Amino acid sequence: MSDARAIRLDNLPKAGFEDRLKLAARTVDGALAELLPRPAKGGPRLNEAMLYAVLGPGKRLRPFLVLESAGLFAAAPPRGPVRVAAALECIHAYSLVHDDLPCMDDDDLRRGRPTVHRAFDEATAVLAGDGLLTMAFEILAAAETDADPAIRCRLIAALAQASGANGMVGGQAMDLAAEGQTLDLEQIKTLQDLKTGALISFGCEAGAILGRANPDEAAALAGYARDLGLAFQIADDILDTVGDAAEVGKATGKDADAGKATFVSILGLDQARIEAQKLASSAVAWLDRFDFRADGLRSVAEFVVERRA
């Protein structure tokens, strides 16, 4: 994040962004519906739970980042971005299923619907999560993702790092350990960087890998993703504070009720809003080297800090 990089977001193209986001979501959902084993050898219930988890309502923001990042580069293979986007959504969906379990956050509601362990049962939720996690790597390993196996291995290594014990799973563990602790701003940033930022960063990194980006292009996308991820998380904390449960689609105010430190509790609501805007501007500034094809990514930065759900 750098003030010098801050630009005015309202100069950016907005027309058609939401349509573009919806089209991407439909494309990725279609790919997921095809990729998921149906009927699975493990029986219909496991299968239904996996589909329920991964095809539920959602913005598909992470898949969108893969598609838009890969779209910057002519070298990206035609089917690869959609498949990688689907794999990333499998990881995101599994993490929500396990995170909602009674022994974790114990949530009954997710994206406005009963969570998987409420709609099915706890054991099925554990297994559906495991199945989706495994599925992500099966999708990436297949030749349809990219004809070059070295590219596929880079994607797999990057996704495993972003989602494992030194990434998202590590962030969840830090979150558990933080209960009853008072975290400072740097600690919250680290926690959120692992828990949420790592997968968002993977979305852009995957686009760069598929697109055979040069090191400067890859670094610019990584900078964008880092700022975007933090802006996203601050906006999430703001929504958790001021949002309406019906609109957000999950219980709000939970962090405050649990006494957890958040960006809002540390910075205050006004400063958190300013910070999120600054980060979004800084994210956009990283994209200066790219032409109009980066407009989707530019709009995302605006979207994440303005969204109401």
Next chain:
Amino acid sequence: MSDARAIRLDNLPKAGFEDRLKLAARTVDGALAELLPRPAKGGPRLNEAMLYAVLGPGKRLRPFLVLESAGLFAAAPPRGPVRVAAALECIHAYSLVHDDLPCMDDDDLRRGRPTVHRAFDEATAVLAGDGLLTMAFEILAAAETDADPAIRCRLIAALAQASGANGMVGGQAMDLAAEGQTLDLEQIKTLQDLKTGALISFGCEAGAILGRANPDEAAALAGYARDLGLAFQIADDILDTVGDAAEVGKATGKDADAGKATFVSILGLDQARIEAQKLASSAVAWLDRFDFRADGLRSVAEFVVERRA
């Protein structure tokens, strides 16, 4: 399984087998201790739970199959088999951690020690399992596993298929669905083939992939693994019936108590023993094309039906 293939197991070399198994276990444990993130970014508790799960007492039978299968082929890379064996053990260990959870089998004891959710807590057990599962693919994707990324992608695809919704996770789901049902012999075979057989088969398949086995060699190893996996599962049911909990290291008689159909409940104890022996002989017969380097695999077949724990 074929009677024509049956040979006398007691003619096989036995000397040194248990030492060889122990040496393999030490080698793989050493690799795992190196490969696991320490300290993990997610904090020490997650890390300890992952190490506790993966380095607990155990025979390391699946890793042994990788090492011995790869050992048949001069073309296998030097470090690859140990890394693949470690990845396979990560998957096996994660599956035990999740399987032991209160919402699944609700076991307090595993390999003679408290299960992960008893030694730590449920949330940490879920995350440690997720971390180990993810770790397996990170290990396989790295260039140290095999210089050829096409080989690494084949290993990743095979492991994902063996352990996902159409493999081990599918078997667990079938097991859940079977509660209160009466399965026949074919259904139990299918269930066990997914739940246990798939990972055992991957062990041998991985050796064939790393060793650049020709199709006949790969088919022989696949046949061996199929018979071995079934023999292993029948022996497990026998141990569950007649075994001593202290020696087996986990609660015994659970399946019978739960009214679950097992090979023993359907075949009877005597016939189950005969069947396991026949399968072990048949497994060994698949190895006829290999020289003395397959003696470790031959001994495993004998070991799994004679083991008391």
